[in-house]
Amino acid sequence: MRKVVLILFSCLAAMLVFSYKNYKREIIPLKDIFKDKFYIGVALNTRKIWGRDTAALQIVNTHFNSVVAENCMKINALQPREGHFQFREADKFVDFGLRNNMFIIGHNLVWHSQAPDWFFKDHNGEEVSREVLIERMKKHITTVVSRYKGRVNGWDVVNEAVLDDGSWRKSKFYSIIGEDFIRLAFEFAHAADPMAELYYNDFSMAREGKRQGVVKMLRKLKAGGVKVTGVGMQGHLSLDYPKIADFEKSILAFSAEGVNVMITELDITVLPTPRRNMGADVNQNYAYKKEINPYTDGLPENVTKQLAQRYIDFFRLFLKHEDKISRVTLWGVTDADSWLNNWPVFGRKDYPLLFDRQYKAKPFVQMISQIPAKE
Ligand code: G3I
Numbered sequence: 001m002r003k004v005v006l007i008l009f010s011c012l013a014a015m016l017v018f019s020y021k022n023y024k025r026e027i028i029p030l031k032d033i034f035k036d037k038f039y040i041g042v043a044l045n046t047r048k049i050w051g052r053d054t055a056a057l058q059i060v061n062t063h064f065n066s067v068v069a070e071n072c073m074k075i076n077a078l079q080p081r082e083g084h085f086q087f088r089e090a091d092k093f094v095d096f097g098l099r100n101n102m103f104i105i106g107h108n109l110v111w112h113s114q115a116p117d118w119f120f121k122d123h124n125g126e127e128v129s130r131e132v133l134i135e136r137m138k139k140h141i142t143t144v145v146s147r148y149k150g151r152v153n154g155w156d157v158v159n160e161a162v163l164d165d166g167s168w169r170k171s172k173f174y175s176i177i178g179e180d181f182i183r184l185a186f187e188f189a190h191a192a193d194p195m196a197e198l199y200y201n202d203f204s205m206a207r208e209g210k211r212q213g214v215v216k217m218l219r220k221l222k223a224g225g226v227k228v229t230g231v232g233m234q235g236h237l238s239l240d241y242p243k244i245a246d247f248e249k250s251i252l253a254f255s256a257e258g259v260n261v262m263i264t265e266l267d268i269t270v271l272p273t274p275r276r277n278m279g280a281d282v283n284q285n286y287a288y289k290k291e292i293n294p295y296t297d298g299l300p301e302n303v304t305k306q307l308a309q310r311y312i313d314f315f316r317l318f319l320k321h322e323d324k325i326s327r328v329t330l331w332g333v334t335d336a337d338s339w340l341n342n343w344p345v346f347g348r349k350d351y352p353l354l355f356d357r358q359y360k361a362k363p364f365v366q367m368i369s370q371i372p373a374k375e
Helices: 002-027 055-063 090-098 131-145 172-177 180-192 207-222 242-258 301-320 362-370
Strands: 039-044 064-069 103-111 152-160 197-202 230-237 260-269 326-332
Touching: 002 230, 039 055, 064 326, 090 152, 090 197, 103 180, 103 326, 131 207, 152 242, 152 362, 172 180, 172 207, 180 197, 180 207, 180 362, 197 260, 230 242, 230 301, 242 260, 242 301, 242 326, 260 301, 301 326, 301 362
Parallel strands: 039 064, 039 326, 064 103, 103 152, 152 197, 197 230, 230 260, 260 326
Antiparallel strands: none
8 A cells, every 4th residue: 555655656746847847848938048149039019018918028028138119119100290209109118128128129210111201202292302311311310319329229220221133122212312321321320329239121131132132232331331230131931931041041141241140020921922922011912811811710730830840940040050140039929919910911810929829838939949059
């Protein structure tokens, strides 16, 4: 009888140790796993910045050591009308970052999208001159960067100025000022906070043309003595695009230009996309159809596995190049947050992030934490 009790007791003890270890394992914070390798960041939307999503904020504080605002620092949010700056939400965001010891990223200073019409027009509705636009850009950048001087650690200074074929995007900034708008934006930002890190950020960076275009731009800026600290490779990925090898080529190419590489805006869509290489152009939208929203009742096992493998493969790549990569930032906390539920088709259910709609880490997060640093 004593023997049976002893065996039962040992079994119970073993079970307790096992579940404690699993529990411990599940809560290893990502920021501890990637400590000494790269910052692990996350984008905060309005609900989080205003403290209305406390479960998500707990995840942010446990797992992440860098934050970026998903929307509230864009030109249309900060200066919707000329000279009328609105800093309430951005201030709140920066306070959150400072209180929680985060590496804070400002996103973004110059972007063709989300720049209000007034920025490019005079009082008669006519397009402004080069001089006026430069002055407006200077005022915007100087006002914003000075306000957060010494508090925001790095800025996405210019966003998405190069097209997939490597040519310049024919934005208003480009057509009115010329390619010089990029140099000027970096110079204005540097003058306003000489210590801040300054980045160029873009999507589809694994594409050959874009890679070459961005490298060319970096060389020109460098030759002109312009400070560029890093390049953000937006990680809007899908299950089969892009090829890891192409993404790696770009990490190597940008790093060879003497800048830090950051993986920004990371998410992996599992939904069918109208084109294989969708990029992340918010202006491309397609009509909703039931058949292109296949996972409304949950993600099937086989797709869950593909998503897990894809995340693991990419994190393996990031760890392989941890000497070149200074930050990896997820574009949202839980699947419920993701812009991909509404792009390129409005009203679908996607599963692109590390935490599910119940605020639980997906099982593969545990597997990411077990990838050896160098293989
Ligand atoms: O704030 C309004 C809200 O008042 C209104 O009720 C609601 C109705 O749809 O719209 C809200 O604004 C939306 C905003 O997101 C906040 O949810 C805008 O319509 C919508 O266009 C905006 O989309 C953002 C998009 O950039 C454009 O700014 C996405 O959340 C954001 O994830 C996305 O992020 C961009 C990066 O900044 C740059 N790289 C590509 C990436 C994905 O497009």
